[in-house]
Amino acid sequence: MPLVDEFIKVFAPFPDRAQKTVFPYLLDLFDENEMKLVVSMKRESDTPLSLDKIQCITGLSEEENKKLIDRCIVRGILKNRKVDGETRYFSTMMPRRLFTHVTFEEGWNDVPLNVRKILSEWMHRIYYFERYSPMAEKMKRGEPVQRLPNEDILLLAEVLEMVDAAHTFAVIKCNCRALDQHCNYEVETCIRFDHEAENLERKGLGKKLTKDEARKLIIRLNKAGHIHTASNKWKEEGLGHLCNCCNCCCYPFRAGVELGLEKLWPRSHYVAEYEEDKCIQCGLCVSRCQFGAYKEENGRITYYSEKCWGCGLCSDTCPSEAITMSPFDN
Incomplete structure (x- = not known):
């Protein structure tokens, strides 16, 4: 051969x-x-x-x-x-090489659009959907499974706590967004902490950040509408990386929905509580929510709690503090 x-x-x-x-x-x-x-x-x-x-x-x-x-x-x-x-x-295998290419190398945009779409769909099917399909039923039954990428959805305050605990930082492109290019969200958004940041530095990859730069970047990405995902067990298992996601490009969000794992992968830990009497009807929550939990109907905001994934983007910028995040056991 x-x-x-x-x-x-x-x-x-x-x-x-x-x-x-x-x-x-x-x-x-x-x-x-x-x-x-x-x-x-x-x-x-x-x-x-x-x-x-x-x-x-x-x-x-x-x-x-x-x-x-x-x-x-x-x-x-x-x-x-x-x-x-x-x-x-x-x-x-090819998925890792392709992710490395779009994250750290030049040339992806030189590939014809139809080829990029084929490769992107293949990544979605093979690397995420088919790879994690066997775990889907176990997760629905609440049985333990191996650690998943983008495991938990975190609030801004939780993410900033990670920054406070870390000592080394680096930022790289989000491989999902760099590969898929479904939206105009910023691409250089994946933050690595401590040993993962140091590993990148040894390879000559990524952009090193100070603690203050990492904090400012995360706050800016939050204001821009990125959803924060990482492991919420970092205090027990150690710091690794933080993804700042969009649900249109992020492979775990997309695969989770297709596998029937809404709010299980990435896992929700909060739900928004909306106080209508405090709401000034500015509509900011409508534009920030990526899951359609807020709708402007007949000139008023309507909140559909069943659609909330608990990312906190709505409450972070609500000018009248009409939205708070309530934890729940998931």
Whole structure:
């Protein structure tokens, strides 16, 4: 089997109907040495391989082998992890490489729109919808599942508490919004904390922020209408990253709705309480809510609590303090 065909088979198994369309553009994301490395590693073993083992496969010098591996890690083609105290390496799949490309590299907008749409839909189907479908029924029954991306919806005050606790910060593009481009929301909005920020710095990726810059960015994104998502267990598990989302591009929000996991993924922990007698009918809540919980009907604001996901965007900017967020057990 030709190298390119074998590489596509193991790394980017697109449906046959899409392959001819996306094929030329996929190859722009890899060079021949990277494709050879992935194919050779897959032929050798499905388990992570040591640096020495990979050097035997590539036949490169120790220095050149390390350069190739480091480049593949930065470009989202390989990952590493500790196995019995030794660092070992394994191939990722196309979604990670594509996310890395749109987040850190140039050229995505040079790809024709029809190809971008095919790749975006494939990411949605394969990486999110199909990957997490088996967990959907468990989540509906309240059974524990593995940790999910964009796990919880957080209020602004909770997010600023994360900033206060962190010591290192970096910001990168939101890979969902950079890939999908459904809206005009700002793209450089994904914030990494502490070890994740330090990991980016080691790779020469991302933009470093001070604590004050991170705080100001989050407040500005909140005012612009971004929804904050992260793990609410960060005090027990440690800080990682914060996404500032829109429900039109964010793959977890979209997959959650399609899987019947509304308010379970990302998980809601609050519901808005609306006091009509305090409302001055300015309509700001209508424009800020991404879920249609507020409607302007017959010149008055109507609130549909069942549509609320508990993001707090409405209460954060309500000029008459007619909206407060009430916690609930979800």
